[in-house]
Amino acid sequence: MQVFLQTLIGGLSLGAIYALVAMGFSLVYRTMGLVNFAHADVLMIGAYAASTFYMSTKLPFAVAMALAIALTGLIGLFIERVLRPLENKDFTLMLIGTIGFGMVLQAVAVLIWGATGHAVASPVQAAPLELFGLRVRTYDLVVLLIAAVAVVLLVGFLQRTKRGAAMQAVAMDHEAATAVGIHVGRSNAIAFAIGAGLAALAGGLVGPLLYVNPTMGGTIGIKGFAAAMLGGCGNIPGAIVGGLAIGVLDSFAAGHFQGYSELMVFLLFTVIIMIRPTGLFGEMTVSRA
Amino acid sequence: MFRFPRVRIPALAAGALALCLTAACAPPGESEDAGSGGSGPIKLALVDAQSGQLSSLGKWEHKGVKLAVDEWNAAGGINGRKIQLDVFDDQGDPTVGTNIARKIASQKYIAMLGTAESAVTIAMAPILRQAEIPNIASGQSPGMVALKSPFLFLNGPTSTTYDESLAKYLVDDRKMKKIALITNNGAYGKGEHDAFLKAMADRGLKPVADEVVTIDQKDFSAQLTKIRQRGPEVIFLGAEEVESGLIVKQARDLGIRAPFAGAAPQGTPVFIDTAGAANAEGTIVSSPYLSNDISEQSKKFAAAYKAAFNEEAEMHGAKAYDGAQIMLTALKNSDVATGRKLAEAIRAVRYQGLLGDFAYDGTGVGIRATSIGIIKGGALTKAGG
Numbered sequence: 306m307q308v309f310l311q312t313l314i315g316g317l318s319l320g321a322i323y324a325l326v327a328m329g330f331s332l333v334y335r336t337m338g339l340v341n342f343a344h345a346d347v348l349m350i351g352a353y354a355a356s357t358f359y360m361s362t363k364l365p366f367a368v369a370m371a372l373a374i375a376l377t378g379l380i381g382l383f384i385e386r387v388l389r390p391l392e393n394k395d396f397t398l399m400l401i402g403t404i405g406f407g408m409v410l411q412a413v414a415v416l417i418w419g420a421t422g423h424a425v426a427s428p429v430q431a432a433p434l435e436l437f438g439l440r441v442r443t444y445d446l447v448v449l450l451i452a453a454v455a456v457v458l459l460v461g462f463l464q465r466t467k468r469g470a471a472m473q474a475v476a477m478d479h480e481a482a483t484a485v486g487i488h489v490g491r492s493n494a495i496a497f498a499i500g501a502g503l504a505a506l507a508g509g510l511v512g513p514l515l516y517v518n519p520t521m522g523g524t525i526g527i528k529g530f531a532a533a534m535l536g537g538c539g540n541i542p543g544a545i546v547g548g549l550a551i552g553v554l555d556s557f558a559a560g561h562f563q564g565y566s567e568l569m570v571f572l573l574f575t576v577i578i579m580i581r582p583t584g585l586f587g588e589m590t591v592s593r594a
Numbered sequence: 595m596f597r598f599p600r601v602r603i604p605a606l607a608a609g610a611l612a613l614c615l616t617a618a619c620a621p622p623g624e625s626e627d628a629g630s631g632g633s634g635p636i637k638l639a640l641v642d643a644q645s646g647q648l649s650s651l652g653k654w655e656h657k658g659v660k661l662a663v664d665e666w667n668a669a670g671g672i673n674g675r676k677i678q679l680d681v682f683d684d685q686g687d688p689t690v691g692t693n694i695a696r697k698i699a700s701q702k703y704i705a706m707l708g709t710a711e712s713a714v715t716i717a718m719a720p721i722l723r724q725a726e727i728p729n730i731a732s733g734q735s736p737g738m739v740a741l742k743s744p745f746l747f748l749n750g751p752t753s754t755t756y757d758e759s760l761a762k763y764l765v766d767d768r769k770m771k772k773i774a775l776i777t778n779n780g781a782y783g784k785g786e787h788d789a790f791l792k793a794m795a796d797r798g799l800k801p802v803a804d805e806v807v808t809i810d811q812k813d814f815s816a817q818l819t820k821i822r823q824r825g826p827e828v829i830f831l832g833a834e835e836v837e838s839g840l841i842v843k844q845a846r847d848l849g850i851r852a853p854f855a856g857a858a859p860q861g862t863p864v865f866i867d868t869a870g871a872a873n874a875e876g877t878i879v880s881s882p883y884l885s886n887d888i889s890e891q892s893k894k895f896a897a898a899y900k901a902a903f904n905e906e907a908e909m910h911g912a913k914a915y916d917g918a919q920i921m922l923t924a925l926k927n928s929d930v931a932t933g934r935k936l937a938e939a940i941r942a943v944r945y946q947g948l949l950g951d952f953a954y955d956g957t958g959v960g961i962r963a964t965s966i967g968i969i970k971g972g973a974l975t976k977a978g979g
Contacts, residue, residue: 308819311848315815420649424839424868433847442847515812516836516868520646524810552813560816563806564779 310439312556318445318514320552321452325507326529327536327544328459329500335476335539336496337392339399343384343406344504345526349519350410351377351505353418356425356512366428370509374502380410381501385494392493393479407522414519422518448510455506456545459499463541472496476539528555531574537584546585635678636671636930638663638921639703641694641718642710647836648686650864651710651910655732656681657903658914659707661895662922664902672926684709688717699725704932705921706730710910712738713781719743726933728924728940730917732910734858735785739957745937747958749917750882750949753782753789756857759964760830760880761793763977764855770827774803774852776817776841777832783809786832786857802826809837818845828878831856839868846873853878858909861967861974871972882949883909884967884976892948916947920960 326348333341351373358369384406391399431443463469474482475492483489511525532551536543554573558566581587640659642652663679671677682698684691691714698706699721705728709715712733722729723743730747731738736754738746764770773794777787787806794801802824805817818841821829829845831838831854838859845854846869855878859865866874886896886907895915899907920943925931928939945952945960952960966977 307823308816311819312816315813315844319813415645420645421653421864422647422649422836424864424870426870433849435849440848515840516647518647518649518836524812556813556816559807559811559813560820563817564808567808567810 307438308560312560313553314439314441314445316553316556317549318442318448318552319511319555320549321449322507322511322514322525322548323529323532323551324545324548325452325455325503325510326525327532327548328456328541329503329507330530330533331536331539331541331544332459332503333496333500334533335541336472337493339396339403340530340538341384341497341500342400342403343410344403344500345522345529346407346410346414347377347380347501347522348504348508348511348525348529349414349517349522350380350508351501352508352512352517352521353414355505355509356423356517357418359428360423360425370506373509374505377501377505378498381497381499382494384501385490385497389490389493392490411519411522418519420519422516422521424516425512427513444513448514451506451510455503456541459503460541462499468495528552531571535574535577535584537587540584540586543584543586550585633675635676636925637678637680637701637703639680639682639694639698639706641682641684641691641698641706641708641714643686643714644681644683646685646687648711648834650835650862651732652683652686652708654908654910655708655710655914657899658907658911659918661898661902661911662915662918665898666922672922672930675930677922684711684714686711686714688714691715691718692721694718695721695725698722699727703727704925704930705936707914707918707921708732710914711781712785715746716741716781719746722746726937728921728933728937730921730940732913732917733782735781736789737781737785739959743958744934747917747920747940747954748960749920750858750913751961751964752959753785753857754792755962756880756964757786757790757793759966760855760857760878761790761797763880763966764828764878765794765797765799771799772802772825772827773799774805774821774824774826774829775801775832776803776805776807776814776821776829778807778809778811778834778837780809780834782834782859783807783832786830790830790832801830807833807837807841809834811837812840814841814844815848818848818850821845822848822850826852828852829854831860833859835859835862835864836868839865839874842869842873842877846870855879857881857964861909861969863906863908866969866972874969874972877969878977879967879969879974880964881909881967881974882961882964883912884965884974889948891946895948912948916945916949916952919947920945920952 354376355369355373358364358372359366388399388402427444429444433440433442471487472492479489528551532547533544536547555570558569562569642655643649644652663677682694695718710732712735715731715733719741723745728745730749734753736752777783803821853876857880860877861879861881886892896907924939924943941954950961954960967974968977
């Protein structure tokens with residue numbers, strides 16, 4: 306029982322990170338019908354930026370995170386601006402473009418910070434909480450809390466604001482949205498910027514849990530992508546459930562299947578996707594261009 | 595008349611390019627004979643991860659080798675020929691490694707130094723063997739010895755040596771009986787797992803827990819909780835630097851107080867930084883090179899390293915330096931031989947290095963002893979007694 310609960314807790318904090326990554330994938334997919342393959346590398350840049358501000362300029366962790374989110378938001382805007390001429394023209398080229406951007410970001414990270422990476426000290430020094438023999442890291446609670454706040458803000462933005470409503474309209478029918486005077490390009494740009502900001506949030510939070518290096522996007526990105534697919538790509542609540550599910554699944558597979566855990570996670574993922582091809586919360590898929 | 599020069603410039607450029615492609619711009623060294631009897635530079639390849647999670651290893655190794663090569667070049671090279679060291683990035687990936695092996699063979703490199711990754715070395719070995727290119731590698735997996743390639747040499751001990759020394763210290767000297775294992779399923783972790791398990795079995799012991807993680811795993815709660823329930827006196831750790839650091843950090847958060855014990859990766863600054871110095875305190879390390887203050891020779895090496903790269907020398911640089919010295923000595927002794935003759939020359943070298951006295955046998959292993967160190971105050975120190 307103790308192993309079961311401890312494993313569950315261990316899986317949740319990384320699950321929350323995967324959920325944030327999945328939300329970024331979903332948001333861009335929802336508005337543009339495009340999978341942004343540079344997303345994981347934007348996360349890496351965010352992790353580097355947050356940890357560099359935090360460690361070398363000694364800024365408080367929250368300020369460092371805010372700066373990192375602003376920085377990657379700009380990167381998101383830039384990527385959208387470069388891809389905009391292709392929108393509704395060549396979808397495949399846009400996809401390849403995002404892959405290319407991912408590689409460029411990795412190369413830039415190597416140029417700025419070197420190839421070896423660095424460890425990040427935890428910003429929360431408090432001792433782990435003890436509950437019935439279970440140990441809960443205080444930093445994990447912080448991660449879960451921040452992820453929850455980000456979800457509430459994002460959903461609030463999409464559902465309660467005019468800009469959010471406009472983005473939803475673009476997602477449903479971009480031609481009709483253009484006809485009623487919504488600027489599709491701007492809507493896409495906002496989606497890209499928020500998506501990149503979410504990636505930086507995930508990256509900044511995961512830094513103290515893991516190790517920051519130029520290829521860190523790889524493992525986190527693939528799990529986050531799987532989480533988005535599992536939840537039903539383009540569905541924000543689905544992304545959250547998918548993220549937590551992948552995190553917990555990963556944690557349990559590690560305990561039961563040891564060296565074969567990665568295999569088991571993706572095998573199970575494949576089975577679920579075969580039974581429900583649109584993911585757990587899949588609605589109609591967006592198909593543009 | 596106005597158009598005339600405009601047409602000519604591209605034409606000239608194309609002409610120059612064509613000329614360049616045919617002869618003048620061939621990669622350096624390719625047009626010259628690099629082998630015995632040649633007069634151009636002696637071409638050595640250094641293959642290591644220069645990017646990715648294992649790139650710290652690759653950088654250290656590169657610095658160690660570069661230091662040795664620069665020393666020889668400053669002293670006039672070998673037989674008046676300069677030594678040319680080219681770096682290839684294998685990204686810690688065996689597939690990339692095999693591609694590089696083919697490249698090295700086709701570009702006529704005499705010998706290869708590296709890699710620090712057992713899995714990459716094992717993947718490259720058949721190609722290097724066929725092309726008869728001797729290789730001094732930095733991995734420690736017994737799987738490398740099992741290949742029985744006459745062209746493959748190690749610049750340090752194998753996991754069997756590391757773990758035999760460790761088991762001797764833990765079980766025979768410290769009388770520890772309750773030992774848990776946590777290792778990864780990569781080539782290094784698997785080698786460590788098997789070697790330490792054998793060393794325990796030789797002493798009639800069975801581990802209280804034997805947990806295997808994957809090389810990409812990030813959350814270790816399930817395995818560590820199981821280990822905590824068994825209450826081990828010490829936990830044997832067989833994983834690379836960063837992953838080991840994460841395991842130790844999470845173990846301390848879960849309330850595990852037992853010390854960890856391991857080999858080379860657990861003695862590095864990357865491990866200590868990732869785990870956090872307080873968490874890594876008391877880690878028991880089996881290593882042939884504990885610090886820079888062991889002998890006059892290591893002090894001299896550390897000073898040269900510091901002068902060249904402005905950072906503290908550590909074990910991987912020292913290993914690579916020894917390997918490069920042996921390779922260069924063999925080249926000199928054999929009058930820059932290649933292939934089988936060079937391999938024989940390496941086997942014949944007796945070298946007193948930073949890690950100990952090298953004497954190769956038929957297996958390609960030249961050194962068979964390690965010492966025990968303990969991490970105290972964020973640095974590796976020799977274990978007392």
